[in-house]
Amino acid sequence: MLKKLHWVVLCGWAGLGCQGDIVQGLTDGDESDQMTTTALPPGTDIADTAEGNDTPEVAYATVGQKARVTAQSGLHLRTGPSTNYAIILTMPYGAIVNVIASSSGWYRVTYGSHTGWSSGAYLATVTSTSSGTTAVDHAIDRARSGVGFSYHWGGGCWDPSSSHHGACYGNCPNCSHSGTWGADCSGYVAKIWQVPGPSALTACTHPYSTYNFRYTTAHWRPVARSNAKRGDALVHHESGAGHVFLFESGDGWGWMRAYEAKGCSYGIQHDTRMAASNYIAIRRTGY
Amino acid sequence: MKRMALAAAGLVVLAAVLLLSFRRAPASTRNAGKAASAASGFWSRARAAFASGKQAQPGATGRAIVSGDWGGEPGQFGRRRDAEANPEGPMALAAAGGEVAVVDQINRRVQRFKDGKLTGTIPIGGDTVQDMALAPGGRTVLLDRLVDGTVQIYGPDGKLENQLAIAGKGIDEGGDVTGVFADDGGIYVERQHGSVIRLADARGATDSERSELLGRPSRDGRFVLQAEIADPAGAMLVRASNRSNGELAWVQTVRTDAPILHVVMLDSDRAGNVYVAAEVGRESAEPPYELGDVHVVALRLGNGGIVTGQLRLPALGAADETFRPLTVDDDGVLYLMLAQDGGLQVLRYSF
Numbered sequence: 001m002l003k004k005l006h007w008v009v010l011c012g013w014a015g016l017g018c019q020g021d022i023v024q025g026l027t028d029g030d031e032s033d034q035m036t037t038t039a040l041p042p043g044t045d046i047a048d049t050a051e052g053n054d055t056p057e058v059a060y061a062t063v064g065q066k067a068r069v070t071a072q073s074g075l076h077l078r079t080g081p082s083t084n085y086a087i088i089l090t091m092p093y094g095a096i097v098n099v100i101a102s103s104s105g106w107y108r109v110t111y112g113s114h115t116g117w118s119s120g121a122y123l124a125t126v127t128s129t130s131s132g133t134t135a136v137d138h139a140i141d142r143a144r145s146g147v148g149f150s151y152h153w154g155g156g157c158w159d160p161s162s163s164h165h166g167a168c169y170g171n172c173p174n175c176s177h178s179g180t181w182g183a184d185c186s187g188y189v190a191k192i193w194q195v196p197g198p199s200a201l202t203a204c205t206h207p208y209s210t211y212n213f214r215y216t217t218a219h220w221r222p223v224a225r226s227n228a229k230r231g232d233a234l235v236h237h238e239s240g241a242g243h244v245f246l247f248e249s250g251d252g253w254g255w256m257r258a259y260e261a262k263g264c265s266y267g268i269q270h271d272t273r274m275a276a277s278n279y280i281a282i283r284r285t286g287y
Numbered sequence: 288m289k290r291m292a293l294a295a296a297g298l299v300v301l302a303a304v305l306l307l308s309f310r311r312a313p314a315s316t317r318n319a320g321k322a323a324s325a326a327s328g329f330w331s332r333a334r335a336a337f338a339s340g341k342q343a344q345p346g347a348t349g350r351a352i353v354s355g356d357w358g359g360e361p362g363q364f365g366r367r368r369d370a371e372a373n374p375e376g377p378m379a380l381a382a383a384g385g386e387v388a389v390v391d392q393i394n395r396r397v398q399r400f401k402d403g404k405l406t407g408t409i410p411i412g413g414d415t416v417q418d419m420a421l422a423p424g425g426r427t428v429l430l431d432r433l434v435d436g437t438v439q440i441y442g443p444d445g446k447l448e449n450q451l452a453i454a455g456k457g458i459d460e461g462g463d464v465t466g467v468f469a470d471d472g473g474i475y476v477e478r479q480h481g482s483v484i485r486l487a488d489a490r491g492a493t494d495s496e497r498s499e500l501l502g503r504p505s506r507d508g509r510f511v512l513q514a515e516i517a518d519p520a521g522a523m524l525v526r527a528s529n530r531s532n533g534e535l536a537w538v539q540t541v542r543t544d545a546p547i548l549h550v551v552m553l554d555s556d557r558a559g560n561v562y563v564a565a566e567v568g569r570e571s572a573e574p575p576y577e578l579g580d581v582h583v584v585a586l587r588l589g590n591g592g593i594v595t596g597q598l599r600l601p602a603l604g605a606a607d608e609t610f611r612p613l614t615v616d617d618d619g620v621l622y623l624m625l626a627q628d629g630g631l632q633v634l635r636y637s638f
Contacts (some may be wrong), residue, residue, distance in 0.1 A: 076481075076515075079501060084535055086501035086513050086528055087481035089463075112459070153371060172369045184371040210371055222575035226519065226546070236606045241368040243606070252515030253480045254549035254565075255465065262433075263372040265414050269433050271462035272479065274549050276606045277568055277581040 061099045061107045061123040069095040071122035072230045074249040074257070081106035081117045088116045090251050093230055094137070096126060136231035136287055142192045142201065143246050143259035147270045151261050152177045156187025157204035158268075168264040175264045186210050188261040188268060189233050189244050193284045195219040210235055210242025213282060220282045228281040234258075236279045247281070346582075347598040349623060349634030353387055353400045356630040362405045364631040365393025365414075366607065376626040378417045379611035380633060387622060387633055388427065392416045397427060397441075400633070409445040417610040422469035423489055430476065432461035438476060440491040449491040456497040457484040466611070470504050477503060480550075481513065501528050505555040506617060510536055514553045514563050520546050525553070525563050525592060539592030543567045543584045544599075551583065551603070551612055556619035560595070561588040564613050566603055585613065585621060587638045596638035601625060 061067040069075045069091050078085040081103045091097065091111050097118070101108035107120045149158040150166035153173050158165075158181040166179025183191065187206040191199065196219055199205055212218065214237035223232060228247055234256065235244040245260030248270075256275055261268045357366045357376075366376040379390045386406065388399045397409040397419065409427055416439075418430035425443030430453075438451040451474070453461045458478055466477040473494065475483040482499045502511035510527040517524040521543040527536045545567035552564035568581035583600035598621070603612050605626040612624045621636040 079533070083524070084526075084538060086511075086526060086533075086535075087479075087515065088499075088501075089481050090479045113456075151372065153369075171367065172372055185373070186371050224570055224576040225548075225578070226570055236374075238606065241370055241374055241606075243371070243373045245373075251465070251479050252513075252550075253465070254516055254519075254547060255480070257462075260373065263367065263369065263375070266373070266433055269462060270460065271433055272465055273608060274551070274610075276604075276608070277548060277566065277578045277602060278606050280575045280577060 060125065061102070061109075061120045062125045063099050063102050063107070065099055066126040067097050067099050067107070067109070067123040068126050069093055069097070069118075069122060070124045072249070074251065075118050075122045076252065077109070077111055077114060077116040077118055079116055081108075085117065087252060088114055090249070091118070092249050092257065097123065099123070099125075139192050139194075139231050139246070139284075139287070140248060140259075142194075143188075143248075144270070145201065146183065146188060146192075146261075146268045147259065149268045150177065150179060150182035151184060151264050151267050152182025152187075153184050153264075154187070154206055155181075155204060156183045156191050156206040157181060157202055158183065159202050165267070168267070170264065172264050180204075183261045183268065185244050185261040186213060186242075188259075189213065189246055192246055192259070193219070193233075193287075195284065210237040210244050213237070213244050214242060214280070220284045223281050223283045225279075225281045228283075231287045232281050232283045234275045234279040234281055236276065238278065245275075347600060347636050349600070349636045351632050352403055352622075352635045353389065353633035354403075354630065359394050361408065362398070363394075364389065364391050364398075366626070366631075367393055368607075374605070374607045376605070376607040376609070377624060377631055378609055379419045380614055380622060380624045381419050381421045381611075382614055382616040382620070382622050383421045384617075388419065388421065389624065389631070389633065390416055390419045390429070397429070407445075409441055411439070411441075412447075418467045419611070420467045420469040420474070422474065422491075423471055426469070426491065428467055428469045428474055430464065430467040432464040432476075436461045438467055438474065438486055440474065440487070449487070449493070451486040451491075451493055453486075457482070457499055466503070468503055470506070471508070472504065475500065475504065480515070483511070500530070501533055502526070503553060503555075504530065505559070505561065506557050507555065507559040509559065510555075510561075512553055512555065512561060514550055516547050516550060516565075521567065523547065523550060523563060523565060525561060525588060527561065527592065537592040539588060539594075541586050541588070541594055545569055545580060545582075545584075548578070548581070552585065552614065554613075554615045556615055557617045558619065559590070560619055561592070562586070562615050562619070562621065563588065564600070568602070583613070583623070585636075587619065598636055598638060600636065601634075 072093050074090040077088045097109035097111045099107050105120050106117045145160035146158050151168045166182040169176045186209050190208050213235040232247045245258045249257040255272050355363045364377050368374045377389050381388045386401045391398050392414050399407040415434040416429045416431045420428040422428050427441040429439045436453050440449045442448045463478050464476045465480045468475045473485045474487040475485050477483045485494050485498050500511045502513040511530050513526045515524050526538045529536050547565045550565045554562045564585035566583050568578040571577050581602040585598045587596040589595040607626045615621050623634045625632045
């Protein structure tokens with residue numbers, strides 16, 4: 001019963017919540033005494049958490065050692081050891097922190113120049129044998145390597161070692177582009193996902209449009225937004241206009257940390273944004 | 288007959304006593320560090336359910352105070368719906384002194400309206416501004432977090448006075464920023480809907496210290512505010528901390544009538560009320576899991592975070608990205624920016 005009462009904190013943000021036995025939300029054990037039990041959304045599992053004065057069932061972090069954030073959609077860093085305390089920032093999945101103290105399942109950690117408290121249930125001690133690199137990690141690495149390159153309508157290639165990012169002018173599709181490298185939104189996601197198959201970042205291919213991502217299932221399939229996870233994409237296509245972006249993590253408002261070829265003026269960005277209600281989530285086969 | 292009258296009177300008295308007890312002891316108001324007992328937890332839950340209500344009001348009727356077609360003429364608004372790119376319309380609005388200002392970034396301008404009429408335009412440098420705050424002294428503060436990476440301060444005369452770099456102490460990259468704010472104490476940007484970093488004083492002079500506050504400054508100057516989704520099935524946590532010492536003043540759980548997609552507003556008025564809103568909807572059980580019954584639930588929280596009003600508002604609608612589609616003014620009047628096929632409307636609502 002206790003676990004059922006605790007689930008709310010585990011799915012921490014709306015629309016993109018828990019998935020399987022891995023917590024997808026902003027997972028820091030959010031719960032307050034005024035919470036009531038609520039029916040679980042489809043696909044939601046119940047996870048344990050280290051909340052308030054409860055003792056965690058498993059200690060994942062070790063004082064004096066480094067730990068990795070294991071919550072797929074990020075983990076709050078707070079000013080104190082409970083959800084009553086304010087959020088300083090949200091640490092992304094995979095972030096490495098220094099663990100300096102603990103209190104009732106919460107750990108005082110330093111992340112970059114910030115110091116605060118996080119739930120220990122979503123921290124794992126870093127060991128010399130842990131590799132943890134997955135296909136999704138590689139996809140995120142590819143996404144990151146494209147940030148700063150230009151928007152190129154119909155394009156889908158970039159050279160991470162190049163300082164020539166290209167430039168876009170005007171309103172697409174009647175826009176012009178200078179330089180070799182750049183991508184539009186669908187070319188960018190196709191390259192990140194390596195669909196239909198392996199393709200060098202520098203190979204200028206553009207196999208799918210947002211129409212394909214939205215209405216076909218060649219190498220991906222729709223998933224519920226409430227089950228979306230790191231490495232999935234959000235896509236919209238209506239009346240000839242469409243956009244697709246890669247989902248990295250969420251924040252406490254249900255906004256999404258995205259990698260996207262946003263448009264001619266913006267280029268390829270890593271940003272926090274809302275996704276309108278007519279976006280659906282899709283997942284690459286194998287992710 | 289007498290019995291029925293007595294029973295009815297008894298029910299009225301009981302209801303009054305319950306109501307008074309709820310009002311006397313705010314639902315989930317707590318002091319930081321105080322652990323709630325099991326008994327108080329029960330009553331907190333009961334009061335929270337009472338205070339927040341389970342159903343939003345039937346669709347509130349807003350009054351259109353600004354209407355403009357899509358286009359580039361004065362009074363019109365720019366919209367971009369390119370194939371294979373992010374669709375966007377006006378990103379943000381702000382309201383003060385009976386005026387409403389809209390960031391019409393596609394047309395590289397801010398347009399100000401009063402009584403439905405265009406009263407002024409501020410030309411802006413680029414088309415990638417995403418947020419705006421109206422600062423004391425008639426200044427307009429704009430956020431261009433992704434391309435220029437700056438906060439731009441325009442004077443009352445519409446001229447650019449200063450540009451503040453966003454990245455630096457407290458902000459790793461512009462994409463982390465989730466809002467810009469201004470008050471008598473300074474100009475701030477918010478990091479990931481958490482802390483805010485002070486970039487300048489109220490007149491726009493750069494603050495090299497870049498000190499942090501634990502949330503958005505409230506308009507009455509007393510609190511800093513944060514909100515977060517506590518339960519995607521329909522609960523948000525709103526937290527007010529004392530601005531003077533950072534201690535928790537109150538925390539309140541408020542509920543919505545459908546699962547939450549995203550929080551779309553956390554604001555306040557001069558009287559100390561706090562406003563929070565979320566777009567909500569229900570996901571289909573079958574692929575492609577489209578959303579239905581999408582709408583916005585807006586709530587007003589009074590002293591101690593007690594819910595004192597709520598509105599059911601239209602869905603934000605189009606796929607266009609927006610950054611600040613709702614706001615309230617100093618008096619607590621709510622404004623909603625709605626992109627539709629024909630153009631943009633700003634609707635005004637009162638709680």
